Amino acid sequence: MSAENELARRLRVCYGKDGRLAYLGHLEVMGTIMRSVRRCGLPFEVSNGFAHRMRIQFSQALPVGASSSAEYYDLMLPCEVNADEALEALRRCTPAALAPKRAALLPRRMPALEAWANRASWLVLLPCAADDAGKIAEAIDGVRARGVISFMRGDKPRRIELGRTLVACELRSEGSSLTMLLETRSTEQGSLRPAVLVQEVCGRQPRSVCRVGQWHEEDDGTLTSPL
Amino acid sequence: MRLPREDLFHLIEPFLGEVERPSRYLNHEWGAVEEQDGPFHACMMYPDVYDVGVPNLGLAILYDELNRLDGVSCERAYLPWVDLSARMREHHIPLLSLETASPVASFDLVGITLAHELVCTNLIEVLDLAGITLRAAERDEDEPIVIAGGPSVWNCEPVAPLFDAVLLGDGEGAVSQMVLAVREGRAEGLSREGILRRLARLDGVYVPSFYEVVVDDSSTRWGYAVPREGTGAPEVVYKHCVDALSATEPVAQRIVPYLPVVQDRLTIEVLRGCARGCRFCQAGMTYRPVRERPSEQVLEAVERGLATSGYDECCLSSLSTTDHSQCATMLRALHDSLASKGVRISIPSQRLDSFGVDMASVARSSRKAGLTFAPEAGSQRLRDVINKNVTDENMDAAARNAFENGYRRMKLYFMMGLPTETDADLRGIAAMSERVVGIGREVCGARSKVSVSISVAVFVPKSHTPFQWAGQLPLEETVRRQRVMLEAASDRALRISYHDAQTSLIEGALSKMGRRGFDLVLAAWRRGCRFDAWTDQFDFEAWKQAATDIGVDLEDVACECFDLEAHLPWDHTSPGVSKGYLQREWRKAMEGRTTADCTMTSCTGCGVCSVLGTHNDIAGRRS
Known part of the structure; x- marks a missing residue:
């Protein structure tokens, strides 16, 4: 490993996705953040390819309509910067609903963020009342026992194995509403979208979906925070 | 309410x-x-x-x-x-x-x-x-x-x-x-x-x-x-006319959309108006006089606009950017300051006769995929009729310049159905395009992947142009002429696309009609027409039925020629170009005579400056 790769020239930024901007698609979020980086005047590396793109990596795509308090991107830097100052500059130049929350400098040489952050936690507001908790829990058990969900994305049939992708699922009643705390794992075969599970067990789409955490899962099951 | x-x-x-x-x-x-x-x-x-x-x-x-x-x-x-x-x-x-x-x-x-x-x-x-x-x-x-x-x-x-x-106007x-x-x-x-x-x-x-x-x-x-x-x-x-473009805010576009839009980039208007005098071009007549934004204002605007928007591309926009008297200087300065930042500079299309070596090299370094030129017609005779004022030599020189500067793809815009057009002119489109392919192979090598795309639009006569009295081609004749051109083009490196003749017919009918045209628009809307510019939404049958509802025939309307002396439905609104000038230009077109650009020679008498009390405002010197 070269000394160059050891230098702290990767700025990892944790940001949220909130309010109306939950309806942005992943490419739209990427485009908006890249423009925020350009606006704030931070130095960044540019690829040498045909299109001269900014060198930046994003964590896994969030479904359209889902909000998040734990999204990440890695910006590759041509020189070291002060992480706190960079965070402040980014805050000033990013739409409030995508505002950066924390930032840290990491070594340049690391696995790609999208593949590395393979575990996620979700808070899902279900489209059913707290009184239905027993029925929903039964439905979840049934789906887990089957081990697979078949569904349509657009006009294409899809199938997701639950054995590896669904880590944990817990129901909570809050007043008259019913929420689901979901732990998922992304694999080479795919990742489970909360809305797919909710549609399967409730027959309807969730009222809201929020990704509340992302981690890297080590081989021994230990979870490592991106920051 | x-x-x-x-x-x-x-x-x-x-x-x-x-x-x-x-x-x-x-x-x-x-x-x-x-x-x-x-x-x-x-x-x-x-x-x-x-x-x-x-x-x-x-x-x-x-x-x-x-x-x-x-x-x-x-x-x-x-x-x-x-x-x-x-x-x-x-x-x-x-x-x-x-x-x-x-x-x-x-x-x-x-x-x-x-x-x-x-x-x-x-x-x-x-x-x-x-x-x-x-x-x-x-x-x-x-x-x-x-x-x-x-x-x-x-x-x-x-x-x-x-x-x-x-x-009306600015x-x-x-x-x-x-x-x-x-x-x-x-x-x-x-x-x-x-x-x-x-x-x-x-x-x-x-x-x-x-x-x-x-x-x-x-x-x-x-x-x-x-x-x-x-x-x-x-x-x-x-029309209302702004005398100096330099007096307007150059960075008007402040909103940065979230989703990819049609032209997803910063746009700085560097020039308003065009005096080239193409006889089919409505914008060329209605945006006169020519007003340039000085290069120092453009450069400051590009820097400020990119800094506040975060865009990675900036378009120097106008009807004819390469005509700007300081275009080459601006492009060189922008290239020097932006090349290392991954920012592209683009210009909408290039005029054949003003596309210099400087421009080709600067545009290439911004990694634009291809170049676009608009010869509009395939023969010198017809280009003189439409007053395009470019020659085969201009085309060949521009193509050679582009290929020598590393381009492999080129797009050429033409029109079909222009007044006096013959089959020989259509075959000329194919011949000119094949000649460009040949230059590409000569410069880049016979096995290089040179490709030339031709886009052929149907000519739609527009108000306040010298061709406002002309009729549009009937649908059947449009299809026949498309076939003539297609048969004449044999080189596989040519890609040919046409504008849809049916949408052009609607455009033509609405360009001719007076206030009674509202009945047609209303009838079409009642029959479910909307988003007519979207291919998947356009419903020609519904338009035809709407025309029947109000007792007109679309082809009959669009293809009608008007008498040169007739009162026209739009005569009460004026961009300042006099009707007498347009009539003179029509007659010159029929004789194949051209008219020069007044920003490079002397006044050609269009009337805009005297009627509106304004003048061309050129930042440098045009040649």
């Missing part, structure tokens, strides 16, 4: 998860004006979806100008795509503005961009969805004043009944005057008609209801408009 001003975003939010591209409806983009306190509220609307409307520079200019006015707030609105508008109709949700999600029908003034003929049904759709009474003459006293402006105002008669007033300054006139009129308790009288006194403002249509022996079957007695409206309304 005027609707109350209130935030109704919660009414459309439940549908956002179900529709295509929900980010069209979110607002809160970077650069949008969040504070909308008024108390006078204007809404500028583009009658197509957000991603088509946002890049429109005209609307951005007006939004910026109005939001700077004391006591005036300006929001935007776009036409929702068919998926959301169907849900809005089903749930009785009116069209909403973007910034505050207030009903468009709650605003004091609504301005709509007339972008091209194929948005005509969308104009009805936006007003109907908004709940604003369609015909201006039938609107309640308290309903919004609905105005229009934009590049397609030059025969606005087929949609004139929708508008209280239409602004929007800067004029739109503020209109807003202030409405605000003051409302404050004084003037009636709707009283407010329109004030508007009609302003420079460049046409009030359609103050004119009646007369059909007589001196006119075409569509008649001509004369001022109604007692209105005080002028016989001819001349």
Whole structure:
């Protein structure tokens, strides 16, 4: 490993996705953040390819309509910067609903963020009342026992194995509403979208979906925070 | 009826998860004006979806100008795509503005961009969805004043009944005057008609209801408009003209959209107007005189615009950017300052005779995929008829220059159906294109992947051009000529595409008709036509039925030639170019004689400078 790769020239930024901007698609979020980086005047590396793109990596795509308090991107830097100052500059130049929350400098040489952050936690507001908790829990058990969900994305049939992708699922009643705390794992075969599970067990789409955490899962099951 | 001003975003939010591209409806983009306190509220609307409307520079200019006015707030609105508008109709949700999600029908003034003929049904759709009474003459006293402006105002008669007033020409300054006139009129308790009288006194403002249509022996079957007695409206309304582009804000486009839009980049207008004098070109006649933005202002604007927007591409926009007297200097300076930042500089299309070696090398270094030229016609004879003033030698030199600078792809624009066109001219398109391919192979090697795309549009005669008296090609003849050209083109490196002849026919019919054209537009909308510029939405059968409903034949309308001396339906609105000049140009076209560019030689007598009291404003020296 070269000394160059050891230098702290990767700025990892944790940001949220909130309010109306939950309806942005992943490419739209990427485009908006890249423009925020350009606006704030931070130095960044540019690829040498045909299109001269900014060198930046994003964590896994969030479904359209889902909000998040734990999204990440890695910006590759041509020189070291002060992480706190960079965070402040980014805050000033990013739409409030995508505002950066924390930032840290990491070594340049690391696995790609999208593949590395393979575990996620979700808070899902279900489209059913707290009184239905027993029925929903039964439905979840049934789906887990089957081990697979078949569904349509657009006009294409899809199938997701639950054995590896669904880590944990817990129901909570809050007043008259019913929420689901979901732990998922992304694999080479795919990742489970909360809305797919909710549609399967409730027959309807969730009222809201929020990704509340992302981690890297080590081989021994230990979870490592991106920051 | 005027609707109350209130935030109704919660009414459309439940549908956002179900529709295509929900980010069209979110607002809160970077650069949008969040504070909308008024108390006078204007809404500028583009009658197509957000991603088509946002890049429109005209609307951005007006939004910026109005939001700077004391006591005036300006929001935007776009036409929702068919998926959301169907849900809005089903749930009785009116069209909403973007910034505050207030009903468009709650605003004091609504301005709509007339972008091209194929948005005509969308104009009805936006007003109907908004709940604003369609015909201006039938609107309640308290309903919004609905105005229009934009590049397609030059025969606005087929949609004139929708508008209280239409602004002809440059929007800067004029739109503020209109807003202030409405605000003051409302404050004084003037009636709707009283407010329109004030508007009609302003420079460049046409009030359609103050004119009646007369059909007589001196006119075409569509008649001509004369001022109604007692209105005080002028016989001819001349456009509003900004004398110096340098006096306008160069970075008008401040809003950075979330979703990829049609022209997803910073646009700096470097030049307004074009005096090349192409006889088919409406913009070339209606945007005169030529006004250049000085290079130092452009360079400052590019730097500032990129810094505040975060874009990674900047377009130096105009009708003919390479004609700018300081174009090469600007491109070199921008290349020097931006190349290392991953920022691309683009220019919309290049003129064959002004595309120099400097430009080719600078444009190439910005990694643009291909170059676009518009020879328009395949033979020198026909290029002289249309006054294109470029030669085969210009084409060959530009192609060689481009290939030598590393380009492998080229796009050439042509037109079909131009006055006096013969089959030999069509074969000339194929011959010219194949010659360009040959130059490419000679420069780059026989096995290089040189490709030349040809896009052939159907000529549509437009008002206020020397070809306004011409008829359009009938559908069957268009198809035959397309076949002639196709058969003449044998090289596999040529890719040929055509504009759809049916949409061109609608465009042609609406370009010819007078105020009675509104019946056609209304009938088409009632038959479900909207988004006619979208291939998957365009329904030619519905248009044909609509024409039958009102007793006209589309081909008959579009293909009709007008008498050179006839009163035309648009004679009462003028961009300043005199009818006598257009008649002279028509006669010269028939004789194959050309007219020079007045920015490079002497005055050619179009009349704009004397009529509007203005002049060309060139930053450097043109040659």
